[in-house]
Amino acid sequence: MHKARVDIVIIGGGIAGLWTLARLRQAGYSALLFESEALGGVQTIASQGIIHGGAKYALTGNLTESARAIGDMPAVWRACLEGSGELDLSRVMVLSDHQYLWSSTGLVSRMAGFFASKAMRSRMTEVDVGQRPELFQHAEFIGSLYRLEEQVLDVSSLVAELHRQYGEFCYRVETDGLQFQAQADGVNLLRIPEQGLELEVQALVLTAGKGNADLLRLLGRDAPEMQLRPLHMVVAKGDLPPLYAHCLGSGSTPRITITSCETADSRMAWYLGGDLAESGIAHTPQQQIDKAHREINKLLPWVDLTAIEWSTLLIDRAEPKMPGSRRPDSVFLHSDRGVLTAWPTKLAFAPYLANEILQQLHQQGLSPGVSTKDDLELAHPEIALPPWEVKQDEA
Ligand SMILES: Cc1cc2nc3c(=O)[nH]c(=O)nc-3n(C[C@H](O)[C@H](O)[C@H](O)COP(=O)(O)OP(=O)(O)OC[C@H]3O[C@@H](n4cnc5c(N)ncnc54)[C@H](O)[C@@H]3O)c2cc1C
Numbered sequence: 001m002h003k004a005r006v007d008i009v010i011i012g013g014g015i016a017g018l019w020t021l022a023r024l025r026q027a028g029y030s031a032l033l034f035e036s037e038a039l040g041g042v043q044t045i046a047s048q049g050i051i052h053g054g055a056k057y058a059l060t061g062n063l064t065e066s067a068r069a070i071g072d073m074p075a076v077w078r079a080c081l082e083g084s085g086e087l088d089l090s091r092v093m094v095l096s097d098h099q100y101l102w103s104s105t106g107l108v109s110r111m112a113g114f115f116a117s118k119a120m121r122s123r124m125t126e127v128d129v130g131q132r133p134e135l136f137q138h139a140e141f142i143g144s145l146y147r148l149e150e151q152v153l154d155v156s157s158l159v160a161e162l163h164r165q166y167g168e169f170c171y172r173v174e175t176d177g178l179q180f181q182a183q184a185d186g187v188n189l190l191r192i193p194e195q196g197l198e199l200e201v202q203a204l205v206l207t208a209g210k211g212n213a214d215l216l217r218l219l220g221r222d223a224p225e226m227q228l229r230p231l232h233m234v235v236a237k238g239d240l241p242p243l244y245a246h247c248l249g250s251g252s253t254p255r256i257t258i259t260s261c262e263t264a265d266s267r268m269a270w271y272l273g274g275d276l277a278e279s280g281i282a283h284t285p286q287q288q289i290d291k292a293h294r295e296i297n298k299l300l301p302w303v304d305l306t307a308i309e310w311s312t313l314l315i316d317r318a319e320p321k322m323p324g325s326r327r328p329d330s331v332f333l334h335s336d337r338g339v340l341t342a343w344p345t346k347l348a349f350a351p352y353l354a355n356e357i358l359q360q361l362h363q364q365g366l367s368p369g370v371s372t373k374d375d376l377e378l379a380h381p382e383i384a385l386p387p388w389e390v391k392q393d394e395a
Contacts, residue, residue, distance in 0.1 A: 001191075004376075005200040006030045007368060008361075009190055011178070011215060012208030013170055013381060014044035016342055018162040019350040020205060020357050021169060022087050027358060028368035032376070036175040038384035039167070040159030042209050044347060045384040046233065046315050048259040048273055049095065049153040050244075051077045052348045053123060069330045073348045074123075074150055081151070086351065092161050093154035095261060100127070100136070100245040101146040104255055104299055123149040135241055138302045152244045152259055155347070156386050163383055171378040175211065180204075180219050186338040195378060202366050205357060206341045210318040216341065224334040224341055225321035230314060232280040234272040234292040235388045237263060238308040243270065247299050253278055256295055261388065269388035272296075285312040313387045319343050335360050 013035030024031035053074040079085030127145045181189040190199045242260040249255030257274035289310040320332040331353040344353045
């Protein structure tokens with residue numbers, strides 16, 4: 001068995017693992033990342049790429065704790081995207097610098113309360129009729145349109161850029177290919193028997209999303225507990241205008257959230273989430289597509305849906321267990337005997353989570369430099385495909 005020592009092994013190459021890897025390498029740690037599928041793997045590549053700044057959390061009209069925590073995130077991302085932040089993401093494609101918000105039910109009071117809050121005021125402006133995008137210039141559109149200064153990213157290009165910078169430290173392992181053994185001094189042994197490899201690891205960071213639960217079991221831990229909150233997303237591909245918008249309904253989740261991305265075959269994919277996805281989890285794909293079709297027909301009746309190719313994606317959001325399965329307020333990090341378990345709960349929170357992980361390692365007195373064994377005899381993972389590029393028979 002070939003033996004080596006590394007400071008930190010991160011398991012799971014979604015945004016949480018990739019951002020953490022980048023920060024740890026910058027800080028001088030010998031950190032490696034193990035991924036069982038493809039980088040950006042599950043939730044990250046399926047996300048809508050919205051860098052939330054709290055608007056979503058504040059739809060009830062009150063600024064909750066989470067809205068405050070997430071309020072700093074857009075500035076952190078913006079600096080990175082401009083090349084002046086903690087990571088250089090200047091090559092990442094920003095699909096839109098803002099999103100639109102409109103109300104289907106004339107819920108003026110809800111919106112008024114929402115906009116009145118100080119944190120929201122700076123980021124939200126009403127759009128004059130003449131300034132509206134073409135889609136909302138239609139004679140049938142009634143009501144107000146607001147512009148929300150929150151960016152939408154092309155997540156594929158984000159994952160590709162992190163792969164370009166840090167891919168050499170990412171390795172592919174089979175989900176059931178890892179064995180763990182805890183030592184009395186808190187150091188963990190990680191074995192990949194198939195490769196004849198044994199790594200002595202000062203800290204393990206679990207950023208495997210839904211996979212964290214199995215990894216914790218493998219490690220013989222029963223905490224922290226995980227919850228899954230599923231979504232049934234819809235993809236509509238065709239001759240559509242780019243759109244980044246939320247339609248507010250009567251609840252605290254937007255009735256529908258639409259983001260867009262150009263496909264490899266030069267069509268436009270609308271990616272539909274919001275309450276449509278939350279309330280559609282029991283639907284068959286066809287029922288969910290029919291619902292999406294009806295919603296667009298109702299909310300944007302002038303959009304031509306005749307030649308649209310539809311598909312759906314049923315996907316779990318993996319989070320720490322919360323009372324009543326409610327949405328967690330912020331990032332989650334749990335540290336116990338050399339194992340850090342993390343769920344960012346939002347793509348936008350990745351920088352915040354990576355900071356928390358760095359702080360936790362400092363607090364534990366774990367400084368960089370135990371070893372620098374970086375070049376393992378393992379394959380590197382590929383980059384995952386976004387939902388609109390996955391062939392339906394592979395989905
Ligand atoms: C449909 C949808 C839309 C969303 N939209 C947004 C949005 O617009 N804005 C936002 O801020 N957030 C959004 N989110 C939330 C956001 O996507 C997630 O919070 C975030 O991507 C989670 O990242 P992660 O790295 O923890 O998990 P993941 O992206 O799920 O990555 C986990 C990785 O671990 C790997 N893995 C699993 N088990 C193992 C194992 N045993 N060994 C090795 N690797 C393993 C997986 O293959 C995967 O690559 C959305 C989520 C969903 C589902």
